[in-house]
Amino acid sequence: xxxxxxxxxxxxxxLFSVGVMAFLIKRNIITVFMSIELMLNAVNLAFVAFxxxxxxxxxxxxxxxxxxxxxxxxxxxxxxxxxxxxxRNTLDVDQVxxxxx
Amino acid sequence: MTSSLHLWLIPLVPFAGFLVxxxxxxxxxxxxxxxxxxxxxxxxxxxxxxxxxxxxxxTLPYTENVAPWIAAGGFxxxxxxxxxxxxxxxxxxxxxxxxxIHIYSAGYMAHEEGYWxxxxxxxxxxxxxxxxxLAENFLLMFVGWEGVGLASYLLIGFYxxxxxxxxxxxxxxxxNRIGDVGFLLAxxxxxxxxxxxxxxEIFSQVGQHPEWQGGFLTAIALFLILGATGKSAQIPLYxxxxxxxxxxxxxxxxxxxxxxVTAGVYMIARAHAIFDRSPFALSTIAIIGTATALxxxxxxxxxxxxxxxxxxxxxxxxxxxxxxxxxxxxxxGIFHLLTHAFFKALLFLSAGSVIHALSGEQDMxxxxxxRKKIPITxxxxxxxxxxxxxxxxxxxxFSKDEILYQAFISPNPLGKLLWFVGLLTAGLTSFYMFxxxxxxxxxxxxxxxxxxxxxxxxxGVHESPWIMLAPLVILAILSVIGGWVGVPEALGGHAxxxxxxxxxxxxxxxxxxxxNSMELLLAAVSVAVALTGWFFAHLMYFAKPELPAQxxxxxxxxxxxxxxxxxxxxxxxxxxxxxxxxxxxxxxKGLFDTGVITGGGLAMGYTAQGLGSLVQRVQxxxxxxxxxxxxxxxxxxxxxxxxxFGTHLLFR
Numbered sequence: 203x204x205x206x207x208x209x210x211x212x213x214x215x216x217l218f219s220v221g222v223m224a225f226l227i228k229r230n231i232i233t234v235f236m237s238i239e240l241m242l243n244a245v246n247l248a249f250v251a252f253x254x255x256x257x258x259x260x261x262x263x264x265x266x267x268x269x270x271x272x273x274x275x276x277x278x279x280x281x282x283x284x285x286x287x288x289x290r291n292t293l294d295v296d297q298v299x300x301x302x303x
Numbered sequence: 304m305t306s307s308l309h310l311w312l313i314p315l316v317p318f319a320g321f322l323v324x325x326x327x328x329x330x331x332x333x334x335x336x337x338x339x340x341x342x343x344x345x346x347x348x349x350x351x352x353x354x355x356x357x358x359x360x361x362t363l364p365y366t367e368n369v370a371p372w373i374a375a376g377g378f379x380x381x382x383x384x385x386x387x388x389x390x391x392x393x394x395x396x397x398x399x400x401x402x403x404i405h406i407y408s409a410g411y412m413a414h415e416e417g418y419w420x421x422x423x424x425x426x427x428x429x430x431x432x433x434x435x436x437l438a439e440n441f442l443l444m445f446v447g448w449e450g451v452g453l454a455s456y457l458l459i460g461f462y463x464x465x466x467x468x469x470x471x472x473x474x475x476x477x478x479n480r481i482g483d484v485g486f487l488l489a490x491x492x493x494x495x496x497x498x499x500x501x502x503x504e505i506f507s508q509v510g511q512h513p514e515w516q517g518g519f520l521t522a523i524a525l526f527l528i529l530g531a532t533g534k535s536a537q538i539p540l541y542x543x544x545x546x547x548x549x550x551x552x553x554x555x556x557x558x559x560x561x562x563x564v565t566a567g568v569y570m571i572a573r574a575h576a577i578f579d580r581s582p583f584a585l586s587t588i589a590i591i592g593t594a595t596a597l598x599x600x601x602x603x604x605x606x607x608x609x610x611x612x613x614x615x616x617x618x619x620x621x622x623x624x625x626x627x628x629x630x631x632x633x634x635x636g637i638f639h640l641l642t643h644a645f646f647k648a649l650l651f652l653s654a655g656s657v658i659h660a661l662s663g664e665q666d667m668x669x670x671x672x673x674r675k676k677i678p679i680t681x682x683x684x685x686x687x688x689x690x691x692x693x694x695x696x697x698x699x700x701f702s703k704d705e706i707l708y709q710a711f712i713s714p715n716p717l718g719k720l721l722w723f724v725g726l727l728t729a730g731l732t733s734f735y736m737f738x739x740x741x742x743x744x745x746x747x748x749x750x751x752x753x754x755x756x757x758x759x760x761x762x763g764v765h766e767s768p769w770i771m772l773a774p775l776v777i778l779a780i781l782s783v784i785g786g787w788v789g790v791p792e793a794l795g796g797h798a799x800x801x802x803x804x805x806x807x808x809x810x811x812x813x814x815x816x817x818x819n820s821m822e823l824l825l826a827a828v829s830v831a832v833a834l835t836g837w838f839f840a841h842l843m844y845f846a847k848p849e850l851p852a853q854x855x856x857x858x859x860x861x862x863x864x865x866x867x868x869x870x871x872x873x874x875x876x877x878x879x880x881x882x883x884x885x886x887x888x889x890x891x892k893g894l895f896d897t898g899v900i901t902g903g904g905l906a907m908g909y910t911a912q913g914l915g916s917l918v919q920r921v922q923x924x925x926x927x928x929x930x931x932x933x934x935x936x937x938x939x940x941x942x943x944x945x946x947x948f949g950t951h952l953l954f955r
Contacts, residue, residue: 222934226927226931229927234926299924299925
């Protein structure tokens, strides 16, 4: 059975929107981080769906790139989170607002 | 003679002296500074002397192209030096008198602060003056021309902690700039018409076109005259020279009497091929010169500062040289330049010796009775006074008479009038010089004993040391015999200097039939006039010392007019300087600078600041607010692409 592409895209859109909302609402940095991963994977889903639809391999390749970048981002981001927690004893993004005038 | 004369060494050696003394002199002992400065002027003098000795074996004019300088399209100006009869005379005057004044300065400045600085500047002056004299094109001459102005500025303002000296230096510099504008414009016209600034090329082009009369040559000549009036202190730009007396006395002797101020005369004689084609320009020079001679002499009659009398006398004598150039008797002008360099340098140096003897006193009313106390200075000064007053056989007699005679026989319709004014001026010259002589050396001493201590000597009136007297004696001898190189034929001489210069300046006017007796008569008249001047000076300042005050009170208006120098400084101040200052201060600074430039800058700054304070709220530092804006923007873009508010916004 063939699932129509619209299904995948709707699912991707829902996942992305959830990610965005979580990013805006959540205060814990780790949760924010996870919502970013969610958005990235929603995009990956759309890529894979299109690749399948049009029988092109480039979409798959993009997904690999996105995963690589996500992995790198996770490594750096988690390191930053640990550094913030060590120095400020908090993971609340609203407390980390020194970069303003 | 094919081997190089190495003319470039002549200016370069003093420049090396300037560099050594200027950069290192502060740490040198005085003896070493003196030695460097002496050697740097002695070498050029010896070189010039050796050139002069085998001068007859040279092919003239001798030019030496040292290096290319400016080349732009078809135009080029090089570091080129040239030597001819005129140059040689100037070189001898500059290096000879310059060296004597260096010697004198070592004695005069011995107790002054900044000894090394003084000699560095003197050497710098020598460098620029020799460049000016040796230059083969107008541009290199202009370098020297500006450079001597710079050296003059530095030396007038030598006592820069004294406000009046600093101001006098500034005045000299600014007034000279006005003349330099004329020189520059003349050079632009020369380039436009000849495509070159080289003396040789320009004058040969002029020579090949006898049809060029007046026209643009008059324009060039008039601009050159403006330049010459600035440098040679003629009306209307003479005002800086009397103030230049703020400088040390050897400077006044070297720069403001013997050499630099004669640069204008030298330039006119050098460029005479242009002036010869413009009778209007020649008449202008003659009138300027004669008017200046009379004008400055009348001011000199009543001045009381010994150096100021000499300054006005210099202006007056330069007027004579201009008169000579104006009647196309360039060799007579150069002859007077030569003799004037001797006796005016001597007058200044003797005055310096008097000032030194009186520990800094310059007011002649405070002098008197110095004849017995400083006899050598007295005798040298006497030689100079007789020379400038025009008594035979002293130097000034021959050169001044030559000028007056040339004016008298000149074809210029004004010739007789010029001669008469010149004669009158000769009488005035004789009067004020003998006035100075009597006031300084005769009668009772009017010096105040209390004034002696402030100069650091404190041992009363004293004769100067030999290092100062030796140059005086040499110059005194030259003031006596210096005129013998140009004894006119009417007096049994051969007018050597006119013949010597004739390859450069062209033949002098040939006297008409019976000219000799005419010349003799004129000479007798001018001696009589000089004697009259002496007689009145004797009457007023020796026989009846109370007479001057009586006359002054009788013609009080005239006396004040002369004493205040015709209020020319005040007039220039009111007509030119004050409006310029007011415009600068209120229109340019107040309105334009503060209003437009500063105001515009502030307005732009405040605008940017206001805008910034409006949008700085966006940067809260809160990550979630940034994310919110980001999401909002992304959503807006999405909506835009989806619905498309205009086709141009679509991503295609």
